[in-house]
Amino acid sequence: MPEPSGQPSGGHLRPPGSRRHEGTGRFGRPPDGVVGEPPVEHTDVLVVGAGPTGLLAALVLARRGVRAVLVDGKAGPTRESRALAVQARTVEVYDQLGLAEEFLARAHRAARVQIGPPGRPVVIDLAAAQRGQTPFPGLHVLEQSRTEELLVGALRAAGGDVRWNHALLDLDDRTAEPGGRVEALLSGDGAVSRLHARWCVGADGAGSLVRRSLGLAFEGVTDDAVFWVADLRGATGLPEDCLAMRAGGRGFGVFYPLGPGGHARVISIAAGPDVGPAEALATAHDDLGVGHESVDWFSTYRVHHRVAERFRHGAVFLAGDAAHVHSPVGGQGMNTGLQDAQDLAHLLADVVHGHVTHDALDRYERERRRVALRLVRVTDRAFGLLARPSRGTALLRRGFATAAAPLAARGVRNPVGRRVAGYVGQYRIRHHVASAPLPVWADDRVVGRRLLPTEENRPSLRSLAWQLHSYGTQPARPADLPDWIEGPHAFPADPAGRWRADRTYLVRPDGFVAAAIPTSGGFLDEAVLHTAFRAHHLRV
Missing domain, CATH: 3.50.50.60 (FAD/NAD(P)-binding domain)
Structure with missing residues (x-):
């Protein structure tokens, strides 16, 4: 959730909108009472x-x-x-x-998303759509x-x-x-x-x-709608094991399970800018069917894009x-x-x-x-569908709950559903190579994506180092490879065909695949490997 605008107490920079020459400037005057130059400390x-x-x-x-x-x-x-x-x-x-x-x-795991009223909800199995694509399916x-x-x-x-x-x-x-x-x-x-x-x-x-x-x-923009958020104890009318979305006659609500015993978060549209917890929660009860015993935290905010x-x-x-x-x-x-x-x-x-x-x-x-930029575009569209307080969006919300949501629930196991679940889970992010035609080292669908962690390769990924991976072969280590690049680590062949046996993968410390190097007869194509090194500005 975005933090409120404004600057924290204890100090100030130049007023917003003022510019230094070429983005730089000199220190402002130290606060009153400070005499002489403060001591200097150095760090990276x-x-x-x-x-x-x-x-x-x-x-x-x-x-x-x-x-x-x-x-x-x-x-x-x-x-x-x-x-x-x-x-x-x-x-x-x-x-x-x-x-x-x-x-x-x-953490409290929410494997599913429930859309619609408690009596006849549509349930989307998010974890099922993500299973096999990540070791940690579902929302936590x-x-x-x-x-x-x-x-x-x-x-x-x-x-x-x-x-x-x-x-x-x-x-x-x-x-x-x-x-x-x-x-x-x-x-x-x-x-x-x-x-x-x-x-x-x-x-x-x-x-x-x-x-x-x-x-x-x-x-970007700041939306006109005001939202309220409340963390509840003893909440009623909500599932405890899944994320829930519900449209009422006047608004909508998103509900996150925080733990057993009705511990939940509610996010909903406020009737006005000065709404308080009593009014907001009364509306949630009457319009969305959510009751509660006590409130841990309540706040209002506007959404920024x-x-x-x-x-x-x-x-x-x-x-x-x-x-x-x-x-x-x-x-x-x-x-x-x-x-x-x-x-x-x-x-x-x-x-x-x-x-x-x-x-x-x-x-x-x-x-x-x-x-x-992609995230803001996508979430803004979703926000427009679900959140803006107008008669038109209210009809869209109800239409989604009655028509689109059932289709989504049935489609979580097909390729489109798994793709959408991957974007939600953020493991389908891809960093594209800005070159046409693609260089040899980038001509593989896994380049630019995070390497799927498995039971076999997860220990190596924890080294936080540049490394080479092979799947289904054991290539020799190039003689001139610097010692800070680990591997090649050899892993079993991938039965799903995601990683090719005729490629050795250069993996970044953050787990993203930087390059796929052709491999034959137990040897990497070192000319292609060094081309990839240069493209990624590696010192070798």
Whole structure:
């Protein structure tokens, strides 16, 4: 769910809309009472914002042995439930980090989607549509507060540096100058300090100070409709084991199971901008058939559909809600931010360790901004169908429940249904090679997609390293292959034919397939392999 616009307390950057010359500038005047120059600290990466996106970025950097400082003006992890839908691909990311087992023990699984009234709902078996395509089919529900607790614990165990009550005051990218760094002015622990970093990751939410300091437009719209969200105890009229969607006479509701005993989240359209919990929940009871005993949390918000004009400006990157916000329909937002973090953190680590050149950093914006734009388009269409308060959309909602939903329920096992389920689960994301005709190393349908984790290959994927995989053959390791590229790891032939025995696959640290190298007689085509290395800016 998007964070409210505005900047956190404890500091300020230049006013929104003001631009520095070429995106850079000088530090603002230190707060009153500060005398002299604050001390300077040096690190590789400054991560601003300790929500799920920032925490995962810092965790991956720590696991990859990169110095990083994570700062946030809050006193600690969020206490509100906020975002809670965790898709299959995100659990795969957790699995690579060794966190899947702990996550699954905390989360509540929703294998199905129920559409329509309690007496005659249509049930779509999401897990069945995803089975065989991911080790973690279905939707997993865990409050953002508990997700942050999981990531904070893992970050501390990895020796990561997270600093609460540290607000960003000013940011200046001087990396275009000889020996220049990103310079940040921070306020925390009753003092002002300076931190110099090679790069900065802005993961500081929809009202991002980092984005505004760069003068980057946040392109899109804010919808007129006001929504309310409530976390309920003792909820009645709702299933406990699946996501539910229900249209009433005046609106609609989306219901997430949070746990047994009627622990559930309700999201619905508000009658007006000043709706309170009593009025909203009375409407939910009368219009949607949902009762409750108590309320843990209640909030209202407007939905934004926005994408930053750039995800990278010099040595400063944007990720998560700082880069893109959209409708909560489909539970995609936090998951997209976490994958931003994974992609970017591995890229930065590869540059630090000399595995790729600086030119490889262009990949982040090229890949992740395209994903965000597609997501905003799709969720906006879904939002228009389900959420906008008009007579026309109300008829569409009821029509979907009575006609389209039954077709969807019957189609979850056919190729189209599995494809849609893959997009919902975010494991069908593909990073296309911008070249025509395709080079030999890219002429395989799995290139640009994440490698399907299996019982056989999951241990190797947890190494967070570049590696070579073969399926159904055992190729020799090229003599000049650098030691930081693992493999070739040999796995059994794929009975489904997804991976070819006459190819050896170059796999990125984030689990995406970078190239498919022709292999014959136990040897890789080294000329094609080195062409792929050059295309991905690998230093070999």
